[in-house]
Amino acid sequence: MKRKDANTLAIIAVVVLVIVHILFSIPAPCPCLQAVWDAGDLITYIGTIVLGIVAFTQNANANETNHRLMLLEESRYRLETRPFVFVSDWNVKIFQGRLSLSGSEAKETICVDVGVDYERPDKKVMAIEFLLTNTTQACLSVQYHGVRFxxxxxAVGWRQSYIGLDNLKMVLNPGQVGRIIFFGTEELFESTFHKGKICLSFILENRFGERYQEDFDATIILRASQPENGKPWLLVDASNYKIGKFVKENGKIDLEWEK
Incomplete structure (x- = not known):
């Protein structure tokens, strides 16, 4: 209880005592107003009520403090234990031939073939790239899980074939940016994005080996060729991020989404 509140209660207590003293000093004007209690009983009753109010107030303050501590603990959990990635940028390229990555780039990149036309090696390949930033204060691993409307x-119609066994997952340190690149044909991507919003799904794992699933929606606008320069153009609106933890109970593994 604050000192100001204590002083207020002390003043109220003195005023109540004075009022009780005055009331019991004045004779009752009629028998029906004759006091059944004495002054001590009334003061005890008032004191009990006041103590109850004080206890209720202190309990409410304690609950508020516990709630704040719980929020702080939840915030610490989200920063230090629960993995999370955020789409910080995107890019689109068109090329011909095979993609080559250096050793350092390969460790920070997941390459997924979702629809390259291998029967036509002369056909150009479109690469759509998402940059994923680790926003937590802990190391985590990221693995592509799938896509849906x-x-x-x-069915979206994207196959899930990884390019190189070293690119099944990537490990990101706090604040580090990794890439996931989808390779396919221009027609495949334009057809997919024209049908509506997609949901991309990833499997994340923290340093304790705990596994999570993160989903986010993406509204994507793709232009295969801009009139002014002939280069492709891409706009991504990522939203509705949600994450859940895989929990094992009674021999079954369930995914519990955060509310």
Missing amino acids: VDSDE
Whole structure:
């Protein structure tokens, strides 16, 4: 209790005592107003009520303090234990031939072939790249899990073939940026994004070996060729991030989404 509140209660207590003293010093004007209690009983009753109010107030303050501590602990958990990545940038390229990555680039890149036309080696390949930033204060691993339409049960039609066994997952330190690149044909990507919003899914793992699933929606606008320079153009609106933890109970593994 604050000192100001204590002083206020002390003043109220003195005023109550004075009022009780005055009331019990004045004779009752009629028998029906004759006091049944004495002054001590009334003061005890008032004191009990005041103590109850004080206890209720202190309990409310304690609950508020516990709630704040819980929020701080939850914030610490999100920063230090629970993994999370954020789409910080994106890019699109068109090239011909095979992609080559240096050793350092390969460790920070997941390459997924979702629809390259190998029967036509002369056909150009489109590469759509997402930059994923580790926003937590701990190291984590990221693995691509899949894609689906948000507002439809129709299959997206992307195959999930990784380019190189070294690119199945990537490890990101705090604040580090990694890349996931999807390779396919221009027609495949334009057809997919024209149908509506997609949901990308990833499997994340923290340093304790705990596994999580992170999903986010992406509205994507793609232009294969801009009139002014002939280069492709891409706009990505990533939203509705959600994350859940894989929990093992009674021999079963369930995914519990955070609210």
